[in-house]
Amino acid sequence: MLEELGIRAKEAEKELMVASTVEKNAALKSIADALVMNADEIIEANAKDIQNGIDNGMSKSLLDRLKLDRERIEGMAQGVLDVVSLPDPVGRVLNSFERPNGLKIQKVSTPLGVIGVIFEARPNVTSDAAALALKSGNAVILRGGKEAINSNTKIAQVMRQAVKETGMNEDVIQLVENTTRESSTALMTLNGYVDVLIPRGGAGLIQAVVKNATVPVIETGVGNCHVYVDRDADIDMAVEIVFNAKTNRPSVCNAAESLLIHKDVAKEALVKIKEKLDEKEVELVGDKEAIDILKDSKASDGFEIEEATDEDWATEYLDYKMSVKIVDTLEEAIEHIYKYSSGHSECIVTESEDRANEFMDRVDSAAVYVNASTRFTDGGEFGFGAEIGISTQKLHARGPIGLPELQSFKYKVYGTGQIR
């Protein structure tokens, strides 16, 4: 059954690959309009998912993610319209050169082809992913979680109809309506039809995809992010950055999970940071040195800090919790990050350019910061307009995956009869 979707996606992709910017934008505008026009039907379908969620004891926060109302649907439509205004990434000449034999070679961006997206219970991903795929000339096969199947089915139906009305093949957007584990595995192994698979969700989903997929994958989203407060840091700035990176939105992948502090400034910095984090009741776990400092400080009044385990250093809490380690040297901070980081985002707070450069050259993560919150690793914040996820692998895409990252390239070679 999945193969049938694959065949149709490939067929639709042949036209979409060479569609003009005008055609693609018309389809996107039609989608945005249709989402708003059909908001009542979408809300009705969503109500079934919500009822099922309640019946199955779904948590309040998950129910909130799942729920659609008119405002949220208007937000989804606006997200699609935002993609209209982004530059078309297809057909850009990336490089151009001539060989001694007279061959003229152009390296030109092209769509990847068919993108598979596996995601969990957020129905807005359906329209976000479809819009980004369409604008970048890629057909998309969406496979959402069973918790949102009624919502997703309706949204996909509305989008397909809207695309069709502009004269485009509606199979540029397809939804896998079967939400069994088998359908998920089938999508992961749809070689020959799926050019890249992007999982959007928690660590469990991503690991399942990495383990089982035989199609190419872009791994996304796990962020065990570090902030290192250097010997030469502006301590007040460090306090603000750590507080923001940890507490601005703890549930997302670019939130900081681990704090490293140079021993020379450990006492002052840690006490001030702890005071600030107390405003949001952030739980700290730390190494012995960190615990000793806070035992002596006012901030420790009535507060017991547990010793951090090896597991703590490796954990993405996604919560109001943070691990703290005092390091003797910049080197030790870099080594700690090398050992425990998931390669997402890391920051050094320092006034020393040399030390900043050493940190940024040697820390091997998608985004490395000096004197700024890790929370900026985001397609919108980077100015990409939108993102389909944040890649933590090094192949193809790294960091926020925007429209340019949804491109491959090909070589166009212009000859006059050259042979070898």
Add this chain to the structure above:
Amino acid sequence: MLEELGIRAKEAEKELMVASTVEKNAALKSIADALVMNADEIIEANAKDIQNGIDNGMSKSLLDRLKLDRERIEGMAQGVLDVVSLPDPVGRVLNSFERPNGLKIQKVSTPLGVIGVIFEARPNVTSDAAALALKSGNAVILRGGKEAINSNTKIAQVMRQAVKETGMNEDVIQLVENTTRESSTALMTLNGYVDVLIPRGGAGLIQAVVKNATVPVIETGVGNCHVYVDRDADIDMAVEIVFNAKTNRPSVCNAAESLLIHKDVAKEALVKIKEKLDEKEVELVGDKEAIDILKDSKASDGFEIEEATDEDWATEYLDYKMSVKIVDTLEEAIEHIYKYSSGHSECIVTESEDRANEFMDRVDSAAVYVNASTRFTDGGEFGFGAEIGISTQKLHARGPIGLPELQSFKYKVYGTGQIR
């Protein structure tokens, strides 16, 4: 055991990632010198592989690929020296922009990390792959075929010693000495240590890697390449291009396997092409129209042409054999290629710019040619200096994989205390 290699590779990679061009070139020169200095020992080790090959009934052509003599070893050393002169791909600023909040963001090329290479019985791949990996700042884990294990072990040992003598950690180059199937599978699933795996070899090896690998893979090398002779072709040019693409070196992936001819020029073109291909005794299989044309022509004297099956259209012969189809339209040619091509290289021979552009825009292959032989899809011919293979996937790298394709990137973000 493989994990041990992975740990050592990651450790060595930490230094190699930030090594200077001078340091990397010194290591490469040391390798080139050492290969020549130790040629006798390498030849001695190779002699064992050759003897084992003879004892196991290895074919003459495989024995020839396996065999090393002084001249071939000098060729390997020269290949390493060629990489010295290539520009260092690491640390290039690919993009640079400032955000309204004052954040300065640089997108900078970085090594991929640890590259795994699985290859068959060509011992020269050992030094080729190691040199390209080293220059691009990547540690490499090599896993060659058991037929060449004595040669590969000696070559790796010589290279590691040469690297060490320049003060570099020799674990930047490691060889898997266990050549069981288990060691191969272990390398394909060495997640957390191998950042990308590149198979170099026949279709069987590549399929095994695609099926079994859980680490990111760059699929390489299968080339079912087409030449399409258009209605508006210069027929004499078409004859030369088809002859070259098919017979210049039939055993390689950029050789043409299938010939498509527009019906309006089919008779003249096919008769002339057949005459030329007869010089090399190329066997043709064709559709009914092609068979009819050649039945009526002189070229068919004493030559029976079989009708092409569906399997023929999909086959990479790698031999003096070619399938021929007469098409009614450019559209039909593009559709045929869409259905059967492996996405490697395709050529249109035409004097019409419009028809050339339509072909080149719509054919979704790594390299698309107008009026030139498909044999140019090659890192050397493209001016890349060297290649580690030719990618037929669309993720990350497409076409010849040179030094720039062995890079990832990261974002360096320079702030002054920015928070969200």
